[in-house]
Amino acid sequence: xxxxxxxxxxxxxxxxxxxxxxxxxxxxxxxxxxxxxxxxxxxxxxxxxxxxxxxxxxxxxxxxxxxxxxxxxxxxxxxxxxxxxxxxxxxxxxxxxxxxxxxxxxxxxxxxxxxxxxxxxxxxxxxxxxxxxxxxxxxxxxxxxxxxxxxxxxxxxxxxxxxxxxxxxxxxxxxxxxxxxxxxxxxxxxxxxxxxxxxxxxxxxxxxxxxxxxxxxxxxxxxxx
Numbered sequence: 001x002x003x004x005x006x007x008x009x010x011x012x013x014x015x016x017x018x019x020x021x022x023x024x025x026x027x028x029x030x031x032x033x034x035x036x037x038x039x040x041x042x043x044x045x046x047x048x049x050x051x052x053x054x055x056x057x058x059x060x061x062x063x064x065x066x067x068x069x070x071x072x073x074x075x076x077x078x079x080x081x082x083x084x085x086x087x088x089x090x091x092x093x094x095x096x097x098x099x100x101x102x103x104x105x106x107x108x109x110x111x112x113x114x115x116x117x118x119x120x121x122x123x124x125x126x127x128x129x130x131x132x133x134x135x136x137x138x139x140x141x142x143x144x145x146x147x148x149x150x151x152x153x154x155x156x157x158x159x160x161x162x163x164x165x166x167x168x169x170x171x172x173x174x175x176x177x178x179x180x181x182x183x184x185x186x187x188x189x190x191x192x193x194x195x196x197x198x199x200x201x202x203x204x205x206x207x208x209x210x211x212x213x214x215x216x217x218x219x220x221x222x223x224x225x
Contacts (some may be wrong), residue, residue, distance in 0.1 A: 016067075018053045020070065031089040032089060040214070087191055088191055092163065093162070095159055097179060099176070122161060
């Protein structure tokens with residue numbers, strides 16, 4: 001595989017092998033442009049083999065450091081000097097509860113109504129730090145991916161943070177309700193991670209270029225709208 005990637009370097013054509021890691025359930029986010037970046041990369045390739053893996057951010061960071069992955073895309077908070085980072089976009093995160101929860105049909109909900117509510121934490125993010133200090137949840141469940149959080153919130157027994165683009169389908173169906181966005185909603189920065197100090201193959205450089213280009217074009221279009 002390395003020999004194939006080096007051929008891509010020499011020819012300046014995006015060819016060879018590429019190992020890409022992405023966090024789960026980003027495909028429904030209109031601000032995430034991994035798909036068009038891969039489309040553009042494939043159009044430049046005469047011989048490209050892509051290996052894509054879906055993992056949580058800490059696993060992706062470790063895979064980059066261990067050189068088991070070439071590029072990772074997700075909401076990273078790393079300060080590791082061995083990793084180079086490139087900003088992409090922001091994902092909007094909000095707090096939700098599900099139909100059947102005692103508070104779900106209440107016309108208005110105040111912060112004090114949430115005190116002691118059962119809460120599912122996402123194992124790789126620190127959303128609990130976004131909870132106002134005078135509100136204390138009962139953190140009694142942990143999920144290590146978005147689908148796990150959604151599964152528990154949809155039982156109507158837990159509060160939990162979900163990306164708004166991901167939760168929207170269930171909001172429209174009347175199965176989820178967003179809670180007090182002025183207090184709980186926030187943006188999470190998505191980034192590209194690559195290993196610092198290692199000569200990158202042409203195909204890796206090409207995907208970084210396409211990701212940055214696709215997100216920059218989207219940001220410019222949004223600003224002009």
